[in-house]
């Protein structure tokens with residue numbers, strides 16, 4: 233007898249025949265990537281590289297890098313981080329053989345990596361071999377009042393291009409190794425928290441130079457793409473100009489919602505329930521995207537960048553990428569893919585099919 237799991241598989245395969253939107257997953261570990269692929273993911277739409285450093289031994293290295301007092305010191309940490317990163321990304325390419333893997337350049341909200349409290353401060357000082365006073369002083373200097381609007385995303389690449397140089401070596405080094413092992417890696421390098429085309433040009437130059445160097449030295453060719461996150465209102469309103477410098481755009485609707493509403497994504501839980509209760513808003517905008525505001529910005533960005541250049545691929549990788557209502561909107565907008573948590577992939581496949589079928593009934 234057919235089990236309900238068989239029925240579900242039948243439903244999913246039916247859904248796959250009736251959808252236009254591709255479904256990718258947000259993943260940074262090989263385990264998550266493998267689970268996502270089993271659940272039908274057609275690539276990775278967002279690998280948050282800062283999450284690859286959360287393990288004990290690694291977090292010390294990235295914290296040491298952030299607290300470096302000289303370029304030489306930072307470079308030593310970067311050399312060690314390069315090894316971890318290359319090995320991890322190689323695994324992602326293998327798991328996602330033949331499918332696109334979008335790797336986002338480092339986007340660490342600094343406060344997540346700075347020491348919290350005296351004990352942490354002491355431990356970190358010991359781990360990185362610096363006096364506690366020095367660690368305290370650097371931490372104070374790096375502390376921000378508004379870290380989520382601060383020294384994040386591509387701003388880091390602008391101030392410290394050597395971090396991007398390291399990441400490009402890791403990504404393309406992994407791609408070369410994957411090719412040598414008989415796999416077909418499809419790397420896509422994504423720039424976070426962009427506001428204008430000048431940032432993209434400056435960082436793309438670093439990326440292209442790094443890629444060419446790795447490929448030349450290896451004597452291997454690997455196709456790659458460079459694209460941008462769309463997560464500031466300014467980026468969406470200048471999409472026609474950004475278009476000239478990118479091959480894909482991925483809407484980071486977590487930050488885009490935060491910046492459109494002026495609601496902190498980390499603290500909104502304190503007042504959103506009251507807003508919902510009092511019917512001041514219909515849905516939590518961090519769960520289901522507000523089509524009149526965030527959606528409008530996406531629409532402007534897609535339409536104006538499309539008019540400026542053909543062939544750009546569009547995706548979404550904020551939490552909304554796994555929300556059926558938001559997926560319907562993304563389908564109407566003509567995005568190419570949604571990217572969501574691995575466990576949401578099946579729901580996204582069904583929502584994408586439903587959106588397509590509903591759309592054709594409208595015609």
Ligand code: PEP
Nearest residue numbers: 463484485486487549550
């Ligand atoms: C986003 O902002 O929507 C996004 C995907 O990036 P992150 O959640 O890592 O800030």
Ligand code: MG
Nearest residue numbers: 463484486487
């Ligand atoms: Mg973001």
